[in-house]
Amino acid sequence: MLKEFRQSLLVSIWFVFLTFPLMVVRVNTTESIVEWRWMSLVWVAVASFFLSYLWRYMLARQQAKKKVEEEGVQQLSKAQLLLEDMTFRYKAMGVLLAFSLVFPWIFDTYQSTIMISALIYVVLGLGLNISVGLAGLLDLGYVAFFAVGAYSYALINHHFDFGFWACLPVGGVLGCLFGVILGFPILRLRGDYLAIVTLGFGMIIKVVLENWNEFSFGPSGIANIDRPGLFGIDMNIDGSTTYIYYIMVAMVVFTILITMRLRNSRIGRAWIALREDEIACVAMGIDMARTKLSAYALGAFWAGMVGVLFAAKTTFINPASFTFMESAIILSIVVLGGMGSILGVILGAFILILLPEYLRAFSEYRMLAFGAAMVLMMIFRPQGIISNIRQKYEYKGLKEEADNG
Amino acid sequence: MADKHKLLEVKGLTMDFGGLRAVDSVSLEVHEGEIAALIGPNGAGKTTFFNCVTGIYTPTKGDILLHPKGLATRRLNGLKPNKVTEMGLARTFQNIRLFPDMTVLENVMIGRHCRTKSGIFRSIIRSRGVREEEQQIVEDSYQLLVKVGLGEFANEFSKNLPYGAQRRLEIARAMATDPFLLLLDEPAAGMNPQETAELDQLICKISEEDRIAILLIEHDMKLVMNISNPIYVMEYGKKIAEGSPQEIKDNPKVIEAYLGEETDA
Structure with a gap:
């Protein structure tokens, strides 16, 4: 404690020295006098001391925690213990589901629209979580699959007049297909190289969409895409938004269910093993090519599906919606939420999408706050909001063990 | 001979x-x-x-x-x-190559991968056959852990095991592939x-x-x-x-x- 105190004191003196000409001395050129603002000196000293102390305190706390973990004791926070409790889990899920069902009736259309985009990112995050979080294949061009889905619906709807429900699976399958197409050339790559190639793939899709006018109508995009239909009933915008909202909720539930089952299956274990150690994984008899391709294809599938919904929601798409920034946000959702954790990714998506939305009042500072939050998060909780919890299996020996011990 | x-x-x-x-x-x-x-x-x-x-x-x-x-x-x-x-033909590695963020049991379960066959769609539907196969994997893997003397560590992360135990876990994992x-x-x-x-x-x-x-x-x-x-x-x-x-x-x-x-x- 004393060490931290002394260091913080030094930091604050240093800051006072550095900012002295800026904060204290002010030359009034019209009256030719020098103002000495000693009060601001005090503020700088106090603020820098406080921040530095807090910083050091948090770092020390984290170090201590790490030490405990290295000694083999698995430290679980209270929240995680609560999550382990199955009855609590079911109750919480029930409440959340009920809340999400009445949501559009409590709040106005604006809120529903925001919630739809948050839910879209939840699905995107869960999809990317398969390739990045589970299989450990860093993908910086994930938005390309999203674009594939959106454009497949927009183009099919424009040329052939097929409806939303017919195109939803088509978008998913096309996303899948592109996942495999991208997957083949990068089977041998890993780490940084993989990231660069996927980044390139994301760029290629966007450039193609921007420049191939005959196919994609270029930067002007495609307008007047049909909203999802419900047995041919005419809906106004409010009704349609509510309808899309419900489709989105259903899709999120569907995605969670399937990704959860996949994660805890034989396939999911192979993905995680691939993430942990590629060579050992292959030596244990797992087909690397097949495992990687399936991870890519299944990750891309969700992006394709939700892309169709995105096109139907906005009724207008152009290549500007599918920039690298989107890929980066989706990746941040996965990293911030906790790699491989489904609940973490959902929380991450809500935080990253809803927070900037509700911080519009401070719109000038929101990207600044956003960036600072990310930096702090990575320093103090690098494993994400929810860290990796493994499934516990039931086996015959378990009961005897409990009896003996 | x-x-x-x-x-x-x-x-x-x-x-x-x-x-x-x-x-x-x-x-x-x-x-x-x-x-x-x-x-x-x-x-x-x-x-x-x-x-x-x-x-x-x-x-x-x-x-x-x-x-x-x-x-x-x-x-x-x-x-x-x-x-x-x-x-x-199964192997272990000179510098231990376990899957550190998976449990000890799961490490062995990975070894069973090539002897089982549930695919993606069957895993999603989780039919009875798949559930039975899963349970069989768990039981077989646990038996192997008992054999190498790691039964009590089944639900620990493999990175938290002592060094000698990690080596034995590698052997159990290799044996899970039925070599x-x-x-x-x-x-x-x-x-x-x-x-x-x-x-x-x-x-x-x-x-x-x-x-x-x-x-x-x-x-x-x-x-x-x-x-x-x-x-x-x-x-x-x-x-x-x-x-x-x-x-x-x-x-x-x-x-x-x-x-x-x-x-x-």
Whole structure:
């Protein structure tokens, strides 16, 4: 404690020295006098001391925690213990589901629209979580699959007049297909190289969409895409938004269910093993090519599906919606939420999408706050909001063990 | 000894890395029920030899033939590592390569992967067959953990295990692939004498109870001389001797190359 105190004191003196000409001395050129603002000196000293102390305190706390973990004791926070409790889990899920069902009736259309985009990112995050979080294949061009889905619906709807429900699976399958197409050339790559190639793939899709006018109508995009239909009933915008909202909720539930089952299956274990150690994984008899391709294809599938919904929601798409920034946000959702954790990714998506939305009042500072939050998060909780919890299996020996011990 | 079934036959295996010949026409045989050992000074090419046999490298020259009992002979050259494992040849690594963020049980369950077959769609639907297969994987894996003495650690993260236990977990994981030949790359490295003695027993147990032939690389002479027969000696990529422990101890070439330092001391 004393060490931290002394260091913080030094930091604050240093800051006072550095900012002295800026904060204290002010030359009034019209009256030719020098103002000495000693009060601001005090503020700088106090603020820098406080921040530095807090910083050091948090770092020390984290170090201590790490030490405990290295000694083999698995430290679980209270929240995680609560999550382990199955009855609590079911109750919480029930409440959340009920809340999400009445949501559009409590709040106005604006809120529903925001919630739809948050839910879209939840699905995107869960999809990317398969390739990045589970299989450990860093993908910086994930938005390309999203674009594939959106454009497949927009183009099919424009040329052939097929409806939303017919195109939803088509978008998913096309996303899948592109996942495999991208997957083949990068089977041998890993780490940084993989990231660069996927980044390139994301760029290629966007450039193609921007420049191939005959196919994609270029930067002007495609307008007047049909909203999802419900047995041919005419809906106004409010009704349609509510309808899309419900489709989105259903899709999120569907995605969670399937990704959860996949994660805890034989396939999911192979993905995680691939993430942990590629060579050992292959030596244990797992087909690397097949495992990687399936991870890519299944990750891309969700992006394709939700892309169709995105096109139907906005009724207008152009290549500007599918920039690298989107890929980066989706990746941040996965990293911030906790790699491989489904609940973490959902929380991450809500935080990253809803927070900037509700911080519009401070719109000038929101990207600044956003960036600072990310930096702090990575320093103090690098494993994400929810860290990796493994499934516990039931086996015959378990009961005897409990009896003996 | 001669009438025993030959499982692995390596003929004139050569591996070049650019201009460097890491393994130079090495021949070796492993028979049913044997615990064979491959020894030699550091950098002799033992691990490279293992990597060639298990498919991580494709050898420059030579043949690696596998004669599974009751099945046709297969040539392993250039096969992918997972195919080699599927054929019944499992390995461990010199520098431990577990899956650190998976539980001990899951590490072993990964080994069962190539012997089970639930696909993506069946896993999503989670039909009864899939659930039963899953439970079978769990039970089999747990039995293997008990066998290597790690039953109580089943739900720990594998990175939290002590070093010796991690080595035994690697063996359990390799055994989960149902091999008939197990390749152990320095299983006793970094172990204390007591742990080495336990490992000694474990290897003998695997050999006797499960009828799995073993080929091991080891530096711990006591362990090698205790349990293995025959022993193959490599130096600078070449095989310089083979024979029973006694023959190896008396072989002047081996003493010069490898044990020589011990007689000096």
